[in-house]
Amino acid sequence: xxxxxxxAFEHVLLGLVCLSPASGYDLKRTFAxxxxxxxxxxxxALYPALRRLETKGLVRAMALDGAGESARRRRVYxxxxxxxxxxxxxxxxxxxxxxxxxxLGLHLVRFVMMEHAFSRDEVLGFLHDLSDALAAFIAxxxxxxxxxxxxxxxPLLALDHGLAVYRASLEWAGGVMAALGTAPNASS
Amino acid sequence: xxxxxxxAFEHVLLGLVCLSPASGYDLKRTFAxxxxxxxxxxxxALYPALRRLETKGLVRAMALDGAGESARRRRVYxxxxxxxxxxxxxxxxxxxxxxxxxxLGLHLVRFVMMEHAFSRDEVLGFLHDLSDALAAFIAxxxxxxxxxxxxxxxPLLALDHGLAVYRASLEWAGGVMAALGTAPNASS
DNA sequence: ACAGTCATGTAACACGTTACATGATTTG
DNA sequence: CAAATCATGTAACGTGTTACATGACTGT
Numbered sequence: 001x002x003x004x005x006x007x008a009f010e011h012v013l014l015g016l017v018c019l020s021p022a023s024g025y026d027l028k029r030t031f032a033x034x035x036x037x038x039x040x041x042x043x044x045a046l047y048p049a050l051r052r053l054e055t056k057g058l059v060r061a062m063a064l065d066g067a068g069e070s071a072r073r074r075r076v077y078x079x080x081x082x083x084x085x086x087x088x089x090x091x092x093x094x095x096x097x098x099x100x101x102x103x104l105g106l107h108l109v110r111f112v113m114m115e116h117a118f119s120r121d122e123v124l125g126f127l128h129d130l131s132d133a134l135a136a137f138i139a140x141x142x143x144x145x146x147x148x149x150x151x152x153x154x155p156l157l158a159l160d161h162g163l164a165v166y167r168a169s170l171e172w173a174g175g176v177m178a179a180l181g182t183a184p185n186a187s188s
Numbered sequence: 189x190x191x192x193x194x195x196a197f198e199h200v201l202l203g204l205v206c207l208s209p210a211s212g213y214d215l216k217r218t219f220a221x222x223x224x225x226x227x228x229x230x231x232x233a234l235y236p237a238l239r240r241l242e243t244k245g246l247v248r249a250m251a252l253d254g255a256g257e258s259a260r261r262r263r264v265y266x267x268x269x270x271x272x273x274x275x276x277x278x279x280x281x282x283x284x285x286x287x288x289x290x291x292l293g294l295h296l297v298r299f300v301m302m303e304h305a306f307s308r309d310e311v312l313g314f315l316h317d318l319s320d321a322l323a324a325f326i327a328x329x330x331x332x333x334x335x336x337x338x339x340x341x342x343p344l345l346a347l348d349h350g351l352a353v354y355r356a357s358l359e360w361a362g363g364v365m366a367a368l369g370t371a372p373n374a375s376s
Numbered sequence: 377a378c379a380g381t382c383a384t385g386t387a388a389c390a391c392g393t394t395a396c397a398t399g400a401t402t403t404g
Numbered sequence: 405c406a407a408a409t410c411a412t413g414t415a416a417c418g419t420g421t422t423a424c425a426t427g428a429c430t431g432t
Binding site for chain 1: 303
Binding site: 192237 | 390391392393394395399400401
C-alpha cells in the first residue's frame, strides 16, 4: 500500500493532521502563523501532497457532520490508523549523525510533535541521540578548524559561526534534558 | 543574454569558479572536503548546472595548455567577464530580512567569497545588515514566545532553540565586525 | 450587488535525485 | 592486465514554484 517513503514535507503534513484534523487551508495558516513559517508552502505543493497522503491511505477526508449540506467545499483530513502508525514510526526514526546539521530543523519539528506521542523517557532518549550527533558534528568542524594552512581569514570565521551555532544547539539540548529530567510530568 | 536569474546552487558554483578555475570534479571534491559539504551535489545536478552557466556566457571551458593531446576529457571552467560581474552583483545582493533565517547558510558562503572581492568597509556593511536582519528575526521570535496561551511545553522549547541559535549567530556577527574593524588589513 | 476572503485545484516549467553508462587514467 | 579512481554525462522520475482558474461564502 504505502509504497515509497514519504517526503519530509509529507511527513510534516501527516504529523500536523495527527495533532489535530485540518484542511489544506488550515495547514497553510498553521505554517503562516507559527515560527515554523520560515517555509510557506504553495498551493501547488500543499494540495497535491495531501492527495498523495490520501491515495496512500494515510489520511482520509472526514465526513462533514452538522450542516450536511452547507459548509461544502472543505476537505478536513484526519489520520487513518496506517497514518498514525506511519507518523509514530517517523517520530522514532533514528537521528543520522552524518546529516544532523542539514536535518536539524526537521528534528525540531519532530521534537514538538513528540510531546503527546512519546513518554518522557522516549523524549529524553531522542534528545540524548541528538546531543551525541551534534557533538560529533561539532568535533568534525573543530578538526577542520585545526588545519588552517591557508592565509584566508573568512573561511575560518565562517567555521566559527558554525561552531557557535551548533554549540548553542547542543547546549539547548542539554538544558531541555535537564528540565525534562527533573520536572515531573506528574500533576493531574 | 543571461536570461532568468540563477539558482542559489548556480551562484555558488559560479563563485567557486571565480575563486579559482575548476572542473566539475574539482568542485565536487571541494564540496566533499570543506565544511560546506553538508550538501553533496550529485553529478546530475553539477554538470548540467555548469553547462547552464556556460550557455549563459558566465563561464567558459579553458583551453587545456601544456600537454595538448593528453589530459583530455577534462573541462576546467573559468569565469567570463560577464560571469565575474554576475558574481560581484550576487555578492552585493542586499539581505532580505524576511528570509534571513532560511538563507543564513547562503549568506555565510557569500561572506567567505567576499574576502578577496570586497573592501573591508563593504564587508563591514554586509555584516551590519546581517546583524540588523538577525536582530529583527529574533525580535519576531520573541513575540511568538510572549504569547503562550497553550499548555504545551515543546513548542516553547523549540522556540528557545531558535532564539539560542540566532542569538549565537548575531553575536558571531558582532564579534567579526569588532575583529575586522580593529585589526588592520595592513601588513605586507 | 460587490469586493474580499475562503478553499481547492491545475498546468507549465525547472530543478535535483537516483541510477546508469561510458571511457581514460592510474595503481597494484 | 585487472581493479579502482578520475571525469563527464544522460534518462526517468518526482516534486516544488509560479501563475492562473474557479466557485462559495462573508461583510458592507
